[in-house]
Amino acid sequence: MEASVINLQDIVSFEEIPYETTYDISVEDNNNFYLATQKDPILVHNSGKSTLAQDMFMIRPIEWYLKNKDENIKLSIILFGMERKMYQYSARWLARKIFTEQGIEIPPKKILSRQKNFKMDDQEYLVVQKHYDILNEWEKDDLLIAWEGSKNPSGISAYLEAFARKNGTIVDKDKTDKSMENILADRTYIPNHPNHIVLVIVDHIGILKPEKDLEKSKGQIDKFSSVMRQARDVYGFSPVIIQQLNRSLADVSRLKLGDLAPKLSDFADSSQTQHDADVVLALFEPYRHIVGDLDGHKENGYTLKGFRDEYFKTFYRSLHILKNSFGTNGVQFPMALQPEYGIFKTLPKKKDSTDAIYQEVTTGQFFLED
Numbered sequence: 199m200e201a202s203v204i205n206l207q208d209i210v211s212f213e214e215i216p217y218e219t220t221y222d223i224s225v226e227d228n229n230n231f232y233l234a235t236q237k238d239p240i241l242v243h244n245s246g247k248s249t250l251a252q253d254m255f256m257i258r259p260i261e262w263y264l265k266n267k268d269e270n271i272k273l274s275i276i277l278f279g280m281e282r283k284m285y286q287y288s289a290r291w292l293a294r295k296i297f298t299e300q301g302i303e304i305p306p307k308k309i310l311s312r313q314k315n316f317k318m319d320d321q322e323y324l325v326v327q328k329h330y331d332i333l334n335e336w337e338k339d340d341l342l343i344a345w346e347g348s349k350n351p352s353g354i355s356a357y358l359e360a361f362a363r364k365n366g367t368i369v370d371k372d373k374t375d376k377s378m379e380n381i382l383a384d385r386t387y388i389p390n391h392p393n394h395i396v397l398v399i400v401d402h403i404g405i406l407k408p409e410k411d412l413e414k415s416k417g418q419i420d421k422f423s424s425v426m427r428q429a430r431d432v433y434g435f436s437p438v439i440i441q442q443l444n445r446s447l448a449d450v451s452r453l454k455l456g457d458l459a460p461k462l463s464d465f466a467d468s469s470q471t472q473h474d475a476d477v478v479l480a481l482f483e484p485y486r487h488i489v490g491d492l493d494g495h496k497e498n499g500y501t502l503k504g505f506r507d508e509y510f511k512t513f514y515r516s517l518h519i520l521k522n523s524f525g526t527n528g529v530q531f532p533m534a535l536q537p538e539y540g541i542f543k544t545l546p547k548k549k550d551s552t553d554a555i556y557q558e559v560t561t562g563q564f565f566l567e568d
Contacts, residue, residue: 246515247440248281248401249540250481255397255438257291257540260336272391276361277344278354278400284346285310288333294539296329301566305538340365350407351422358398358425362433366390387433395436398429402440403471423470441471458487459530462520478521481533485512498532499548504556511537513559514545534559541565 256275263273279287289306296302304322311317318326336342349357362368366389372380406418419441429435460480462472472478484497485506492503497516505514518530532545543565545555558564 246481246483246535246537246540246542248279249535249537250479250517250542251399251401251438251440252277252287252291253540253542255399256342257294259397260342263341264335270393272339272394273397274340274361274365274394275342275397275399276358277342278349278398279344279346280348280405281401282346284344287344290540292326292330292333294541295332296325297536297539297562298541298566299329300325303538303562348405348407350409351418351425352409353407354400354422355425355428358429358433358435361396362387362435365394365396366433368432385432389434396433397436397438398426399438400426400440402442404442420470423474426471427474439471439475458482458484460518460520472521475521476523477519480518480520482516482518482530483512484514484516498530498545500532500545501556504553505534505559507560513537515542517544534564536562536565539565 256277259273259275263271267273286306289309293304293306293309296304302322302325304318304325308316308318308322309326343361359368366387369386369388371383371385375383400422403419403422406422409418409421426437426439429437460482462469462478484495484502485492488495488502492506495502497514500514502514506512513535515533515535516530517533519527521527532548534543534545535541536543545551545559555564558567
């Protein structure tokens with residue numbers, strides 16, 4: 199069973215990709231989202247939900263693994279990218295790699311574009327050709343397996359079981375054993391590699407494919423959550439689940455009170471995922487909730503106006519730990535976001551920075567520093 203996903207030919211075959219079909223992922227959907235996970239799991243809220251999930255749980259782990267891997271560890275990342283076509287994501291991952299390694303800015307939209315006044319020149323084309331083999335490297339040995347299109351909970355469950363059987367042995371409960379010790383026993387899993395780390399990223403569960411005889415929203419999500427519990431508890435996989443918030447974040451009374459920070463009670467459709475998750479994160483974008491000018495508006499000591507450029511692109515988010523079963527919660531961190539290439543980086547405490555930080559972030563220099 200192979201995923202037909204990162205087709206590098208799509209990235210460089212401009213004749214096959216009309217400009218109208220490309221999507222500027224840098225202006226990623228400004229909906230309020232959450233992201234949940236199960237084994238050492240997680241949860242996120244927009245704007246940049248997919249960006250944060252891919253940055254934290256896909257790209258950085260892959261880069262670390264390729265740099266440090268040895269026979270003592272094996273990493274696999276399964277991405278169910280149900281919102282976008284994989285060639286769109288691939289172009290962004292490629293643009294990010296070029297930017298972080300060489301400091302050269304070639305926007306993902308430009309990599310895919312056919313427009314005469316917005317096409318890569320010959321030099322940029324050579325740079326892309328030089329780097330795109332990295333995506334082939336990502337796909338070797340089941341390091342990254344990416345699927346596009348909406349899937350239902352049963353399909354995801356069947357695929358994860360097949361993946362587990364390919365990479366280990368599932369031992370079912372012996373139903374003939376009537377001993378007291380076996381009464382509460384369940385199936386177990388023995389991986390072929392003793393330290394096989396498997397991350398399962400699902401983006402996002404609000405667009406799961408309908409399943410027969412299940413309530414469209416809550417019923418599907420509850421079943422999906424059950425599937426993820428099995429992936430965590432039986433196979434030892436680490437699910438990273440993206441889930442929408444409900445609309446209460448934009449409620450007028452909350453706006454008047456300034457009570458805008460995301461809460462656990464803000465989950466849409468079903469709260470089952472946040473109950474199951476070990477860690478719940480929320481990525482908050484303050485700009486959309488500010489009426490009028492940004493003058494005087496601050497968060498975590500930073501002036502929000504300083505992180506918006508002349509084209510109204512915003513470079514600031516705050517990351518909230520809403521739940522942490524094994525550590526501290528109820529804290530937040532200021533985050534810089536490079537929206538064109540999908541890079542997040544923690545900002546220093548305001549007292550430890552100077553006003554130069556605003557220009558460093560908006561020009562991209564901040565993201566190139568170690």
